[in-house]
Amino acid sequence: MAKGLSGYTGRLLHIDLTTGKIETFGTEPYVERFLGGRGIMAKLHWDTINHKPKRVAAFDAENPFVIMTGPLTGSLAPTSGRTECSTISPMTYPDECYMPSSFGLHFGPELKFAGYDGMVIIGKADRPVWILINDKKVQIRDGRHLWGLDMMDAQESIWKELSDRYRNTQILATGPAGENLVRSAAIMHGTSAGAGQGGFGAVWGSKNLKAVAVRGTGSVKAGNPEALMKISKEAHRLIYRPDERPESWKNVSAFHRVGWSFYQKQGLKGWEWLKKNTSKAEACFGCPLACHIFVEIPDKKGRMTAGKCNQMSWYLKSVVARHGKPTDDYWRASQMGDALGMNAFEMIGNIPWLAKCAKEGILTDKEIGLKMADIGTLDFAEKLVDMITYRKGFGDILAEGAPRAADIIGKGQHLLPHFNRGFAQHWNPWAWSPIALFWATDNRHPQTPIHQLYWTFRMMTKGTYPKSGWLKEKEVAHIAKELFGTTKAIDYSDENYFDPIHAKTAKWAQDGDIGMKRSTILCDYGPFPIYASWFVGKEKKFRPEHPSPELEPLMVNAATGRELIADGNHGMKMGERFWNLERAIAMREGRTSKDDKLADYMHKKKKKGTVTGPGGKTIKINRTIDRAGFEGLKIAYYKERGWDVTTGHPTRKTLERLDLKDVADQLDKENLLPKA
Amino acid sequence: MTDQVLHEVVLDDDAPVDEITEATRRSFLQGITGAGVAGVGAALFGGGSVLSTFVSARPAMAAPSGYLVMDPALCTGCRTCMVACSTYNNNGEASMELARIFVPRNPTHSTWERDKPVNYEPRPCLQCDDAPCVNVCPVGAIQTDHKSGTNARVIDQHACIGCRRCIDACESAYEIPRIQFDEARNKANKCHLCGGNPQCVNWCPNHAINFVSTDEFTPRTKRSQGRTVNIENDYRIVRNEDRILELGYPQEP
Numbered sequence: 001m002a003k004g005l006s007g008y009t010g011r012l013l014h015i016d017l018t019t020g021k022i023e024t025f026g027t028e029p030y031v032e033r034f035l036g037g038r039g040i041m042a043k044l045h046w047d048t049i050n051h052k053p054k055r056v057a058a059f060d061a062e063n064p065f066v067i068m069t070g071p072l073t074g075s076l077a078p079t080s081g082r083t084e085c086s087t088i089s090p091m092t093y094p095d096e097c098y099m100p101s102s103f104g105l106h107f108g109p110e111l112k113f114a115g116y117d118g119m120v121i122i123g124k125a126d127r128p129v130w131i132l133i134n135d136k137k138v139q140i141r142d143g144r145h146l147w148g149l150d151m152m153d154a155q156e157s158i159w160k161e162l163s164d165r166y167r168n169t170q171i172l173a174t175g176p177a178g179e180n181l182v183r184s185a186a187i188m189h190g191t192s193a194g195a196g197q198g199g200f201g202a203v204w205g206s207k208n209l210k211a212v213a214v215r216g217t218g219s220v221k222a223g224n225p226e227a228l229m230k231i232s233k234e235a236h237r238l239i240y241r242p243d244e245r246p247e248s249w250k251n252v253s254a255f256h257r258v259g260w261s262f263y264q265k266q267g268l269k270g271w272e273w274l275k276k277n278t279s280k281a282e283a284c285f286g287c288p289l290a291c292h293i294f295v296e297i298p299d300k301k302g303r304m305t306a307g308k309c310n311q312m313s314w315y316l317k318s319v320v321a322r323h324g325k326p327t328d329d330y331w332r333a334s335q336m337g338d339a340l341g342m343n344a345f346e347m348i349g350n351i352p353w354l355a356k357c358a359k360e361g362i363l364t365d366k367e368i369g370l371k372m373a374d375i376g377t378l379d380f381a382e383k384l385v386d387m388i389t390y391r392k393g394f395g396d397i398l399a400e401g402a403p404r405a406a407d408i409i410g411k412g413q414h415l416l417p418h419f420n421r422g423f424a425q426h427w428n429p430w431a432w433s434p435i436a437l438f439w440a441t442d443n444r445h446p447q448t449p450i451h452q453l454y455w456t457f458r459m460m461t462k463g464t465y466p467k468s469g470w471l472k473e474k475e476v477a478h479i480a481k482e483l484f485g486t487t488k489a490i491d492y493s494d495e496n497y498f499d500p501i502h503a504k505t506a507k508w509a510q511d512g513d514i515g516m517k518r519s520t521i522l523c524d525y526g527p528f529p530i531y532a533s534w535f536v537g538k539e540k541k542f543r544p545e546h547p548s549p550e551l552e553p554l555m556v557n558a559a560t561g562r563e564l565i566a567d568g569n570h571g572m573k574m575g576e577r578f579w580n581l582e583r584a585i586a587m588r589e590g591r592t593s594k595d596d597k598l599a600d601y602m603h604k605k606k607k608k609g610t611v612t613g614p615g616g617k618t619i620k621i622n623r624t625i626d627r628a629g630f631e632g633l634k635i636a637y638y639k640e641r642g643w644d645v646t647t648g649h650p651t652r653k654t655l656e657r658l659d660l661k662d663v664a665d666q667l668d669k670e671n672l673l674p675k676a
Numbered sequence: 677m678t679d680q681v682l683h684e685v686v687l688d689d690d691a692p693v694d695e696i697t698e699a700t701r702r703s704f705l706q707g708i709t710g711a712g713v714a715g716v717g718a719a720l721f722g723g724g725s726v727l728s729t730f731v732s733a734r735p736a737m738a739a740p741s742g743y744l745v746m747d748p749a750l751c752t753g754c755r756t757c758m759v760a761c762s763t764y765n766n767n768g769e770a771s772m773e774l775a776r777i778f779v780p781r782n783p784t785h786s787t788w789e790r791d792k793p794v795n796y797e798p799r800p801c802l803q804c805d806d807a808p809c810v811n812v813c814p815v816g817a818i819q820t821d822h823k824s825g826t827n828a829r830v831i832d833q834h835a836c837i838g839c840r841r842c843i844d845a846c847e848s849a850y851e852i853p854r855i856q857f858d859e860a861r862n863k864a865n866k867c868h869l870c871g872g873n874p875q876c877v878n879w880c881p882n883h884a885i886n887f888v889s890t891d892e893f894t895p896r897t898k899r900s901q902g903r904t905v906n907i908e909n910d911y912r913i914v915r916n917e918d919r920i921l922e923l924g925y926p927q928e929p
Binding site for chain 2: 020021074105140141142156167216220223224225229281286287294
């Protein structure tokens with residue numbers, strides 16, 4: 001712990017796999033401006049690549065892989081277990097671009113206890129290696145005996161090697177998918193956590209890196225422990241506690257119940273299956289929510305694994321379509337995909353695409369090498385996962401990701417269900433225009449700003465996800481009025497869909513998410529932002545006063561012992577700074593407003609839904625997203641951000657307002673700044 | 677294949693040692709822990725010779741006011757108890773090594789059937805009546821906390837010489853030792869029931885750890901190395917009703 005740097009360890013690791021050189025450098029210079037997590041990560045990436053004359057590709061040795069924690073990681077603050085990582089992603093389409101991704105469980109806290117706030121891994125080892133960080137001892141070790149193992153076997157093998165009986169060593173590993181450079185391969189931790197989106201496993205594969213194991217016996221000191229305990233306790237109280245949860249939610253992850261009641265309503269009958277087969281909930285470090293759940297169906301090697309959400313259910317719809325109800329097959333498929341290091345979201349895009357291609361006769365069974373009529377059987381899923389992971393036959397093409405696969409075979413592009421940048425469909429832009437903006441403007445699958453916006457309204461949403469919305473229509477309307485001055489902010493009727501207010505809410509959600517959640521680091525999926533002033537008493541009675549996400553900045557200030565978040569705006573300026581820095585990275589990669597788009601079919605295909613309308617009333621919609629209308633909304637968004645409306649690039653004025661003069665200067669040098 | 681270290685760096689200790697002083701770590705005797713325990717330390721240390729209280733054939737200690745009783749089926753492995761314990765008892769330091777409760781983890785194994793291991797289980801000190809740790813301490817540093825009224829077995833931080841015999845004794849009885857060792861200060865640490873307000877109970881979001889009064893709960897005991905020690909205070913063992921049924925899923929939401 002460096003002097004005067006509470007909440008941080010004060011050290012960052014720099015590991016060069018090519019030369020084997022291991023060095024440290026200080027966190028201190030980054031803290032004031034970039035806080036941690038995604039903020040420092042973007043700056044580290046920027047600093048590492050900005051002197052490079054040419055564009056760095058994902059599989060280049062010089063592509064930096066950054067892992068970061070934040071000031072709250074490993075602290076008593078609830079949901080403080082997540083870890084952020086970033087690199088130039090092989091998965092983003094059409095170009096390989098900088099992208100952050102994150103994962104949960106216990107890796108980040110252990111890294112901090114070992115004495116590091118984060119690390120930059122660069123270079124390429126001459127043989128398979130793994131990295132062991134044991135407090136002050138950092139080793140690059142021969143990993144040839146781990147190469148080829150699935151991610152759970154790799155972890156078990158390392159625990160055994162270290163004689164770590166209680167599995168105190170936290171390991172991040174990639175599976176065979178990463179080794180075979182499958183563009184969507186994940187890096188996994190535990191049985192169920194992983195950075196799936198982005199293909200980070202493949203980046204590791206290209207670096208010959210199999211695993212990073214961390215054991216930390218040190219400590220991280222809070223700047224103001226009494227305040228941290230007090231505020232965290234309040235946050236704990238405001239998040240569910242079993243005595244405040246309905247009796248029926250005991251021990252079962254609350255989110256699971258929400259999610260599965262959703263599946264139930266969709267006719268997927270998940271509830272019965274869940275009741276029968278799941279046992280214990282599993283939580284990340286310091287998290288009261290425990291959104292992972294163990295399924296009592298061992299895999300072929302007898303291992304029990306946990307699952308959650310989409311990761312757990314990418315094959316569910318196919319199975320239900322075939323059998324009329326969920327069978328164990330969908331879980332076994334998911335287990336196999338996880339173990340081999342496949343990204344579940346990729347499968348969510350691949351399967352419908354293959355099915356449509358087969359249906360339209362674009363691809364035959366013989367070309368694919370699978371009997372497409374078998375969709376919904378375990379055999380089909382196993383073969384598909386296997387052929388992608390090991391790049392067998394058509395799997396070699398699919399391993400490039402569905403959008404690239406379509407380009408390779410030269411057909412089927414119009415059938416891709418992907419929304420933007422090579423990421424499969426998730427959430428519904430037809431219903432909510434901020435989601436359309438998120439998809440267009442983010443550098444990745446914009447899951448986290450979506451969570452930010454819709455947790456704010458605690459609706460998920462009333463009417464749309466029956467029974468999971470917490471608030472009444474008039475309460476939702478009240479929140480909108482308090483935060484954005486008008487109930488139009490939650491009005492997604494056809495007339496109001498392109499209203500500039502949605503540009504404002506989109507920016508607000510992006511900044512709040514990247515600043516106060518993904519940089520501090522708190523869970524994006526969890527309960528934040530917490531509006532403490534909204535709920536009082538055990539029964540969380542809604543109290544319609546002035547809402548503000550006050551707990552997060554208070555926790556950061558207590559953990560660091562200084563006024564890091566003091567802009568009076570709950571860290572929004574921090575968030576805006578990070579967002580602009582990430583945009584600057586994208587600008588160097590050649591991103592312009594032309595890339596801020598939605599998949600073509602979204603402007604043509606009609607989709608039904610239920611949304612909040614005027615005054616928070618629940619209404620039904622059936623629409624396409626009008627192209628011109630959306631372009632107008634995009635310009636409103638650029639204006640809101642202070643970006644040039646033609647290029648979608650931040651201006652010098654905007655960057656300087658956000659204390660990013662050095663970034664502006666660098667962009668200016670490269671002639672990238674918009675002309676005033 | 678034998679493992680081979682290709683590159684290794686042992687980094688300089690650039691953490692200033694003067695920050696990790698007796699004073700900052702000694703929250704055991706500081707305000708944050710509460711007045712009750714502060715009284716104990718003072719009494720033990722100030723009230724004459726600590727060593728004089730050491731006798732080899734000591735009668736069994738007074739039973740604690742309550743026990744930490746676990747329900748592993750509810751434990752999610754989040755380690756909030758551990759971070760709460762270390763933050764509270766070490767003046768704001770979050771650390772897994774300084775926590776006086778331990779959650780062994782096995783993420784690839786899960787079952788909550790009776791008498792079978794589960795993947796995450798909190799393992800705190802059981803406050804044995806005839807505690808092996810107490811009897812092996814060569815300086816009699818482990819005492820009963822009468823002052824706070826909890827009768828917890830506590831380690832006098834001034835008397836502890838860091839020999840780790842208590843840890844070995846506990847390990848031989850329980851496999852997972854319930855006493856932690858603070859390397860920086862060369863002292864052993866153990867659960868002192870936070871002066872009657874155990875923070876692990878206070879913070880566990882799932883009520884997997886409960887503080888149950890001695891009136892309501894009598895721990896079962898076993899013989900280990902000639903000593904009578906408590907068996908894990910575990911609902912799976914101590915409660916009659918079937919926890920699985922009790923925790924069973926409700927009707928469709």
